[in-house]
Amino acid sequence: MTAELRSMTEFDVTAVRRQFPILEREVNGKPLVYLDSAASAQKPEAVIEAVADVWRHSYANVHRGLHTLANEATEAFEASRGKLAKFLGAASADQIVFTKGATEAINLVADSFGATLQEGDEIIVSQMEHHSNIVPWHFLRERKGVVLKWAPVTDEGALDMEAFDALVTERTKLVAITHMSNVLGTISPIEAIVEKAHAVGAAVLVDGSQGAVHMPVDMAELGCDFYVVTGHKLYGPNGAGALYAAGDWLDRLRPYQGGGEMIAEVREDGVVYADVPHKFEAGTPVIAEVIGLGAAIDWLSGLDRIALMEHERQLMDRFEAGLADFEGAHILGRTQDKGAITSFGLAGAHPHDLAQLMDKYGVAVRAGHHCAHPLMQRFGVVGTLRASFAAYNTQADVDAALDALRKAKSFLI
Numbered sequence: 526m527t528a529e530l531r532s533m534t535e536f537d538v539t540a541v542r543r544q545f546p547i548l549e550r551e552v553n554g555k556p557l558v559y560l561d562s563a564a565s566a567q568k569p570e571a572v573i574e575a576v577a578d579v580w581r582h583s584y585a586n587v588h589r590g591l592h593t594l595a596n597e598a599t600e601a602f603e604a605s606r607g608k609l610a611k612f613l614g615a616a617s618a619d620q621i622v623f624t625k626g627a628t629e630a631i632n633l634v635a636d637s638f639g640a641t642l643q644e645g646d647e648i649i650v651s652q653m654e655h656h657s658n659i660v661p662w663h664f665l666r667e668r669k670g671v672v673l674k675w676a677p678v679t680d681e682g683a684l685d686m687e688a689f690d691a692l693v694t695e696r697t698k699l700v701a702i703t704h705m706s707n708v709l710g711t712i713s714p715i716e717a718i719v720e721k722a723h724a725v726g727a728a729v730l731v732d733g734s735q736g737a738v739h740m741p742v743d744m745a746e747l748g749c750d751f752y753v754v755t756g757h758k759l760y761g762p763n764g765a766g767a768l769y770a771a772g773d774w775l776d777r778l779r780p781y782q783g784g785g786e787m788i789a790e791v792r793e794d795g796v797v798y799a800d801v802p803h804k805f806e807a808g809t810p811v812i813a814e815v816i817g818l819g820a821a822i823d824w825l826s827g828l829d830r831i832a833l834m835e836h837e838r839q840l841m842d843r844f845e846a847g848l849a850d851f852e853g854a855h856i857l858g859r860t861q862d863k864g865a866i867t868s869f870g871l872a873g874a875h876p877h878d879l880a881q882l883m884d885k886y887g888v889a890v891r892a893g894h895h896c897a898h899p900l901m902q903r904f905g906v907v908g909t910l911r912a913s914f915a916a917y918n919t920q921a922d923v924d925a926a927l928d929a930l931r932k933a934k935s936f937l938i
């Protein structure tokens with residue numbers, strides 16, 4: 526699509542907003558301005574209805590059921606798997622494992638893939654990872670003597686690819702990297718990373734918690750071994766997320782948790798596991814939430830994703846242009862083509878104080894370390910404020926946020 530054509534694509538934000546009942550409420554007597562979708566997105570009517578519909582009309586435990594409700598619930602549950610597979614461009618629905626979120630999906634890989642690692646094997650992570658893509662690898666360091674190597678980010682907030690290249694060795698077994706930073710908005714060059722990792726026989730896990738929300742993704746194109754998503758950031762329910770595993774990874778790895786649902790046969794002297802992906806889904810899953818996630822995927826897929834990216838980009842640009850008028854403002858993460866997240870600070874004001882004051886004007890932004898201590902250490906800050914932009918945000922939201930920031934600042938500085 527050419528630039529002119531793209532700018533002509535009208536993204537109908539009014540129609541989108543109408544589908545989010547929560548946006549009608551007020552906060553502290555002011556219309557809600559929700560700029561915290563990177564922490565968790567609000568839910569459209571279609572998702573709320575899908576979840577309520579399961580509970581009202583077709584709720585039962587899934588799999589092995591011999592009655593109508595169980596069959597209906599199972600069918601809807603498995604349909605969500607198909608929707609996720611299509612959304613991610615997976616070759617088969619059997620490559621999708623439902624988890625309770627990105628965190629559990631990464632812990633699954635750390636446990637099951639981690640079991641194949643030995644002392645001295647190396648895992649590369651970047652300085653801009655979320656704690657959920659760090660701590661599980663620290664477990665392997667503590668428990669198995671695996672070595673963690675840190676790919677640095679530049680002052681602009683880009684992944685330093687030259688430094689990354691130098692970290693890749695014959696001992697590298699895994700690269701665990703975010704698709705899009707939840708702090709900087711930076712988008713990692715996944716295809717180049719995959720090429721380098723695969724050249725030494727290392728696998729690549731991509732944390733798609735933000736990436737899959739803000740851009741169309743295609744596993745065939747990315748070529749990674751593992752990709753994780755978390756439903757509540759995809760406008761779906763919390764409690765449901767997914768792991769995608771390429772090729773026959775799921776067949777080759779040992780199961781994560783043991784229990785019902787993940788077995789074909791249990792005897793006194795052993796276990797035969799269920800086929801994939803069920804081998805990785807021990808116990809009763811979150812049923813309505815997984816079905817709700819399917820509805821969220823349908824909803825998101827129904828939008829023009831390119832127009833949506835452009836919409837979010839315009840909001841971020843407007844916000845960052847507004848910030849430029851503030852004395853002492855600095856933005857963390859200044860790469861071209863970053864996703865719609867702005868992390869920033871104002872000299873002389875603590876991010877927490879600013880966020881709390883902005884809330885008085887109905888504006889929800891996040892402040893703190895954003896589950897990214899190593900990144901905060903890299904930039905020498907205790908925390909930042911973060912405004913994240915979503916499908917339902919408007920230019921009026923951006924202007925209200927800047928206005929609230931101006932007022933908050935006047936109390937503090």
Ligand SMILES: *Cc1c(COP(=O)(O)O)cnc(C)c1O
Nearest residue numbers: 626627628655657707734735755
């Ligand atoms: C939110 C987030 C996670 C963790 O997701 P959970 O839903 O808490 O499991 C991991 N990585 C990134 C980049 C995130 O934004």
